Amino acid sequence: MVPGPADPLTALAHGIGSRHDLPISPFYAFAGAFAALFVSFLALGLLWSSSRFRGDRSGLALPAGLERVADAPATRTALRGLGLAAALAVLLHLLLGPDDPARNPAPGAVYVLLWVGLVPASLLLGPVWRLLNPLRTLYRLSRRLPRARRRRPAPAPAPLPVRLGQWPAAAGLFAFTWLELAAPDPASTTTLLIALALYATVQLALAARFGERWFADGDAFEAYSALLARLSPLGRRSDGRLVLRNPFHGLDATPERPGLVATVCVLLGSTAYDGYSDNPSWINALQTSPLGRTPTATLGLLAAIALVATLYCLCAAATRLVCGPHPGPLTAFAHSLVPIALGYLVAHYFSLLVTEGPRSVTIALGTDNAPEPLPPLGPGALAALQVIAVVTGHVLGVIAAHDRSVRLFPPARAVAGQLPLLALMITYTIGGIGLLLN
Numbered sequence: 001m002v003p004g005p006a007d008p009l010t011a012l013a014h015g016i017g018s019r020h021d022l023p024i025s026p027f028y029a030f031a032g033a034f035a036a037l038f039v040s041f042l043a044l045g046l047l048w049s050s051s052r053f054r055g056d057r058s059g060l061a062l063p064a065g066l067e068r069v070a071d072a073p074a075t076r077t078a079l080r081g082l083g084l085a086a087a088l089a090v091l092l093h094l095l096l097g098p099d100d101p102a103r104n105p106a107p108g109a110v111y112v113l114l115w116v117g118l119v120p121a122s123l124l125l126g127p128v129w130r131l132l133n134p135l136r137t138l139y140r141l142s143r144r145l146p147r148a149r150r151r152r153p154a155p156a157p158a159p160l161p162v163r164l165g166q167w168p169a170a171a172g173l174f175a176f177t178w179l180e181l182a183a184p185d186p187a188s189t190t191t192l193l194i195a196l197a198l199y200a201t202v203q204l205a206l207a208a209r210f211g212e213r214w215f216a217d218g219d220a221f222e223a224y225s226a227l228l229a230r231l232s233p234l235g236r237r238s239d240g241r242l243v244l245r246n247p248f249h250g251l252d253a254t255p256e257r258p259g260l261v262a263t264v265c266v267l268l269g270s271t272a273y274d275g276y277s278d279n280p281s282w283i284n285a286l287q288t289s290p291l292g293r294t295p296t297a298t299l300g301l302l303a304a305i306a307l308v309a310t311l312y313c314l315c316a317a318a319t320r321l322v323c324g325p326h327p328g329p330l331t332a333f334a335h336s337l338v339p340i341a342l343g344y345l346v347a348h349y350f351s352l353l354v355t356e357g358p359r360s361v362t363i364a365l366g367t368d369n370a371p372e373p374l375p376p377l378g379p380g381a382l383a384a385l386q387v388i389a390v391v392t393g394h395v396l397g398v399i400a401a402h403d404r405s406v407r408l409f410p411p412a413r414a415v416a417g418q419l420p421l422l423a424l425m426i427t428y429t430i431g432g433i434g435l436l437l438n
Contacts, residue, residue, distance in 0.1 A: 026437050033391045033429045040395050041422050044402040045415040051407035053400075055253035059235060059243025067242040076131055080140075083132030089364070094189045094196075107187040108360025110196075111180055116349040117357065118221065119342070122228040126235060129225035135200055136215045136222075139207045157211025165217065165258030168206075170266050172199070172220025174305070177270035181277060182297035223263060230254050230338055251338060251400055256331035264334055265312065267341040268428075269305030271348050275435035276304070311424055312337065318420035323409045332408060333421065336401040340425075343393020344432060347386040351375055383436070390432040394425045 061067075069075060090106050097104040121128050130136070179195050180186055207214045215222050229235075231247040254260070276282055282300070289296040316330045354376050377385060401421045406414045 026433075029387050029433050029437065030430070032387070033394070033433055034426070036391050036395050037398060037422065037425055037429065040398050041402075041418070044399065045418075048402055049406060049411060051403050053246075053248050053252035053403050055249060056236065056238045058249040059237045059241070059245035061237070061241045061243050070242055079128075079131040080137040084134045084137045086132075087134035091196075093364070094193045097189065099189045101187040103363065104189065105360045105364035106189065106192060108356055108363070110192060111187075112352060112356045112360055114221070115176070115180070116345075116353045118225050119228055119345050119349070120353075122225045123232050123342075124234075125229075126232045127222070127226040127229040129219075129221050130216070133215060133219060133222055135203050135207070135219065136212065139204060139212060139215075142204075142208075143212075157213075158209055160210050160213065160217075163258055165260070166223055166263050167259035168218040169220050169223030170259050170262035172218075173224060173263060173266045174270070174301075175199070176220060177266065177274075178298060178301060181270065181274055182294055182301050184294050217257075217259075224267075227254070227263065227267075227338060228342060230335070231342060248396075248400060248403070251335050252403065254335040254338065256334070258331075261309070261312065261330050261334045261337075264337040264341055265309040266305055268337065268344060269308040270301060271341070271344040272308065272431060272435060273301045273304035275348055275432075276300075308428075311427060315420045315424040319417050322420065323405075323413045323417035333401050333404055336397040336404070336421070339396035339400065340393045340428060343389045343391070343396075346389040346393075347432070347436060350385065350389070351377070351382055386436050387433060390429065390436065394429050394432075398422065398425055 086109075090109050093104055093106040093109075097106060101107040118129060179191070183191060183195075185191055203215070203219055206218055210218075216226070217223055230250045230253070232250060233244055233247055235243055235245050235250045235253075237243045237245075277297075277300070286293045286296050291299075312334075313330065316333065319333070355374075375382065398418075398421070402414075402418055405418050405421075408414075409417050
């Protein structure tokens, strides 16, 4: 993606920034993708007969001194203060800054530095938003009010319903992607102020009801960061130690909870819609739809998410039909969609992060006449990176699904049971590369 907030077509598709077609041969792109998937599938079927991933039981413990620094109250307080200060800065820019994303850093801070920046931050450092989250910090501060100021003791938090799982996070992620991709004038300071105020009010009210543990699954950005952090080389072992690990072990430890499939499908579907929203035919449909732009864009976003979810559900049903009954066929392989979602996020937003991200920081620092940041890669190299990201995400998904399959099913059925998953990966790959070649 390249910067272009002033482009009238941009406002139809994105909160900020726009993506353009990239020069790459469709034949080589699809041939390379199919070859990578088939070779990996055959190699795994022949050479990988037993499960090798051990979830949160694995990892090389890091030095105790490093762990003490990471867990020190001073470190965590500093990170919480940083998150709160950044949130206050964004709020001030929204309240006092110009209503122009080319001169106000707040839209870029929300749609680029937060939404896209959390991807590399979580991959490198783990679930960082848990410590930076200003809403969690505000909740903690509210609980520490002097008892003398309270008219009565604070009530004990209510237990979270088990069936709730990550459904609130999935709903929150959908709301945010709707704001970015379908809402009218998403980069407007008024729109952002209303959206952020509403989100903060709902989150803090629910945290007051259910306690601080609400944020882990109820806050969309915490769940988003934690999900991507499953592929981080840094993690926590089951005994609480900070470890360096094979990212596949962290991915294997993804809890099979209600709403996990919905959360990943929202990430996949919204990114797919973002890629398609630059298509001239879709832009024309938005401009000419009798329903209006926002209802049409909302239906398009819902359709993209529903398509991704339907294909996965059909795949899970086919796997159960081939391999026999399983108590949780939907959630058992949901973790294999996480690397695919990551590949899509990298492919669609890498250029946006490295161009719009520095520009937002430059505006926030008040630098006058700063030159526009140039894309770090040429069109050909960027196209290659995007295709590699999509294909790599699917190959990693195949590996994760294969290891889970040989653990859950008898050897005679484990490989056959992955054929529906392979078909799903191929379908997703065709769609992902097709969007890049849009």
